[in-house]
Amino acid sequence: MVFDLKGIYKDYMQGKDPVPVLKDITLSVDEGEYVAIMGPSGSGKSTLMNIIGCLDKQTSGDFTFDGTDVMQCTDRQLSEIRNAKIGFVFQNFNLLPRQSALENVELPLLYAGVPKKQRRERAIEALKRVGLEDRMDFKPTQLSGGQKQRVAIARAIVNKPRLLLADEPTGALDTKSGDQVMELFKELNEEGATIVMITHEPDIAKCAKRIMYIRDGQIYTGAFNTRAAQAEKEAQAAETKQEGTEQA
């Protein structure tokens, strides 16, 4: 098991009153899984991802990551978990603008204390993995959106993390670049990476092996009557149809 959430609540303080954002979330993800989390805007997907990513702490409930009780961790231990066990991919890439692609990919290794030569080798390897070995010395401003996201993915996988966390990785990309990224995720998953991905788009979500719905801070298991769920249902229907035609 990579991580395990049990009865997680998260409140934000709005002035003096706590506003519940996550309510009783229970979810566990195993090695090699590929999970998509869907839900309407403001439903708490990013909040959930931040907790899973050890960037934020839950208000109550149990969260174990790779066997460690995250609530008990010191600031420093959390940094180490984030550095060694989690790879983040953000919607807006979050690359350092003044550093080259290679330097950006090296960053997690720098914090892990890997010697310079090895750092370089491993970063190059990761960039090759995402197919950008010819763009290593480019600055982010000289790269396209899809390329930037691939650099970000290289950065996320360079430490060989236990979990790849992606918050709307295709949100800022056109369909073609988005598909490339999804292709990459699929391959990485096939190579053994555990992936949790947040998305709005049913087309993207269906790349995952398992889809979860969140609504108003709760895992939604009822009838598909939200718009996103509707879309998902349609997508599934379309897929079965497509499969049907392929078979025919």
Add this chain to the structure above:
Amino acid sequence: MFENVRLSLQGILSHKIRSFLTMLGIIIGIAAIIAIVSIIEGTKETIKKNLIGAGNNTVQIRLMQGDYAYEPGYMQGGENVRVIADSYKDRIKALDEVERCTLYRQREYVDNFYYKNKSLQGITLLGIDADYLETAGLDVAQGVAFSEKQHKEFTKVALIDENVARSTFDGEDPVGKIIDISGEPFTVVGVVTKRSGFEPTINSVEDYYTYNKTSGGQVLIPTEDWSICFQYDEPQHCIIQAKNTDSMTTAGKKAADILNENVRVNTASSETEDSAEAAAEFAMMKLEYKSESLLEQAKALQDLSQSTNKMLIWIASISLLVGGIGVMNIMLVSVTERTREIGLKKALGARKRTILSQFLTEASVLTSIGGLIGVLTGIGLASIIANLLETPVAISGKAVAISVAFSIVVGIVFGLLPSIKASNLNPIDALRYE
């Protein structure tokens, strides 16, 4: 660390104008300090050189009235100071620290001085004993010094210095000429000059500044002749030559103590009522021998220039403080601007300490570059001032090193608050920051 410095430099170079403006306070502060220190050092060097030049270890022991040199013209109290007997002089000479000793009388601005019909103003008249020339570092350039006989027998002879020779005799040979002091005829037997390597002698703070201004010159007569010109024997001053530079202060103090015994004997010897009153009056005059060594005077001089310069250094430090606050201000802005970057780095596993050291390095790289520019500007400034004021400057390596170290410290101190702020940012808030 090295990586941090490289990244800091990259950051500084990418905001050239902003970085320069941030550094400006530091640059001005350090430049001012370097310039001031260079000038102080330069002055010190000059004083030291002068002292080495003067270096015959003489100490003046003057009769003082309160804080001022005793002037017989102003108050007639000097009559009551007993003439210093030879026994006192012998005791001073016998001191371990003392090489030579001379007693002399002195009057400044003697105006009843004539050669033929020419009246001369501003002459300093000295009544000297046989040890004076050697102790005070004077050589006889023309003619001869006083003989022992001339000292003893009231022969009315005089020595003149070059200033008097020039202004009074105008190229004539002064030896053998008769001059008129207080209505008495004196025969000039020689011309004295200050021994080379002896100059310039700093006798007082005023001397230092007015050294090169021409004085009326000196006329020397045997001290025994003093009562011929003036009606009584005036109190004597003393110059001793110490065995070495280190013993100057002790020698001066010991000699002054011996001379003061003479002053006190005078007070104590008054036994009758009448003279007791006179003694009390005498005590009121606060006459006392005090030693002034060149070293001490030079030190006083140095202290004087240093105290004004200390003030300037304070001003420069305030400018450094303002510079430091400027650095802090810009660093705080920079932390706010880079909130997302900090959040991202934390998400990638950067520890608090990593972020802290990154920002501290940035602040101190910024200020040390400012410090270096400041040092260069300061050196330039010092040489410009040196050219304008014709004062010497000495650039001290120590001051440069301290300045650069100090500017790094300023960076660390004033970078601390912004750096702590950066390292304490919550990664979530930082990543969400728009």
